[in-house]
Amino acid sequence: MTKRSEEKTKTSRRRFLATAAAGATAAVAAPTVVSAQGPINMRWQSTWPSKDIFHEFAIDYAKKINDMTGGDLKIEVLPAGAVVPAFQLLDAVSKGTLDGGHGVMVYHYGKQTALALWGSGPGYAMDANMLLAWHKYGGGKELLDKLYSSIGANIVSFLYGPMPTQPLGWFKKPIAKPDDLKGLKFRTVGISIDVFQNMGAAVNALPGGEIVAAMDRGLLEAAEFNNASSDRALGFPDVSKICMLQSYHQNAEQFEVMFNKDKYNALPEKVRAIIVNATEAASQDMQWKAIDRYSKDYAEMQAKDNVKFYKTPDAVLKRQLEVYDDVVRKKAAENPLFKEIAESQLAFAKRATQWEQDTVVNRRMAFEHYFGPNAKKPI
Structure with missing residues (x-):
């Protein structure tokens, strides 16, 4: 190598090292710039009293989002009524009064009746987890976006947390037949309002935090809410x-978290990606916690609170299905979007529930084997 070539090689090496050093400095400095901007703070409200699970x-x-973003996004969640009443959450988030919220879609039933198809009904034999499968992979999310656009809702919606079948409700005496519901002053929400009205009940839709007080004052004679822990x-x-x-009136419900669309779209792309994945993680964790807590409170209500639990008679369940179909036919005739969503669910449910019925073993036999009256100690 000539002396000139040697100098040229050294110069090129110095330039390379200088460029690499500059890049490394920028890489180290970049997080500092982001950190200097401080976290993005969001104020949310739930539709639930603070004592409700x-x-x-x-x-x-919110904690999952806060933790997974490393504090870049901090969500504070207030209980129902802190800023707006529970049934006004959609409007508050859409207008930006709140940055986001946690609730259920049936609380928006008055805005668009088709919203009730996400959980307020029998789910065409799907459970809540299967309905979420339809939502994610069967076209439900796209239909929900279309629905919210039709009512001018300025939100980004995420569904998560499939719920177990909800009780028929709390009564003064056991319900033995469909006619026992006639004339009862009864609380429910969503399309279940129409179902129970058509079964003869006098329905009053109230948020969760107001139900027990209404029953105590005699404004309600019976009511349903959701689960052993909440109840x-x-x-x-x-x-x-x-x-x-056991009931078909809310057999396949799930939670909804919503962000104000403008504020969500303004978030860094990385944070939005974390939100999408954190929602699915929260969905599974919620199911695990629910199984643990609901089963404990179910046992304690019997042992400590002297509550008697009864299975809803098949005649009542069958009547619910018949009435639900009548209500859906009427709503579908009035509302093309309602019809489009119901037809999409039916098509998915026919395939998914056939697979489930053929594939998943009925666990009742195993339950009786291990815990039934004639069970032998397995270990």
């Missing part, structure tokens, strides 16, 4: 000792 689920959800925390055993389990 549902509000706990909302806080759990116990809200005080249902103080106003009733009879709970009817």
Whole structure:
């Protein structure tokens, strides 16, 4: 190598090292710039009283987002009524009064009846997890976006947290036949309002935090809410000792978290990606926590609160399905988007539930084997 070539090589090496050093400095400095901007703070509200496990689920959800973003996004969740009443959450988030919220879609039933198809009904034999499968992979999300656009909702919606089948409700005496619902002053929400009205009940839609007080004052004679933990925390055993389990009125419901669309779109792309994945993580964790807590409170309401649980008679369940179909036919005739969503669910459910019925073993036999009256100690 000549002396000139040697100098040229050294110069090129110096330039390379200088460029690499500059790049490394920029890489180290970049997070400092982001950190200097401080975290993005969001104020949310749930539709649940602070003592309800549902509000706990909302806080759990926010904590996952906060932790996974490393504090770049900090969500504070207030209980129902802190800023707006529970049934006004959609408007508050859409207008930017709140940055986001945690609730259920049936609370928006008055805005568009088709919103009730996400959980307020029998789900065409799907459970809540299967309905979420339709939502993610069967076209439901796109239909929900279309629905929210049709009512001018300025939100980004995420569904998560499939719920177990909800009880028929709390009553003064056991329900033995469909006619026992006639004339009852009964609380429910969503399309279940129409179903129970058509079964003869006098329905009053109230948010969760107002139900027990209404029953205590005699404004309601019976009511449904959701699960053993929520019902116990809200005080249902103080106003009733009879709970009817199993119902088709809300067989496939899930939670909804919503962001104000402008504020969500303004978030860094990385944070938005974390939100998408954190939502799915929160969904699974919520199911695990629900199984643990609901089963404990179910046992304690029987042992400590003297609550008697009864299975809803098949005649009542069958009548629910018949009435639900009548209501859906009427809504579909009035509302093309309602019809489009119901038809999409039916098509997915026919395939998915056939697979489930053929594939998944009925666990009742195993339950009786291990815990039934003639069970032998397995270990």
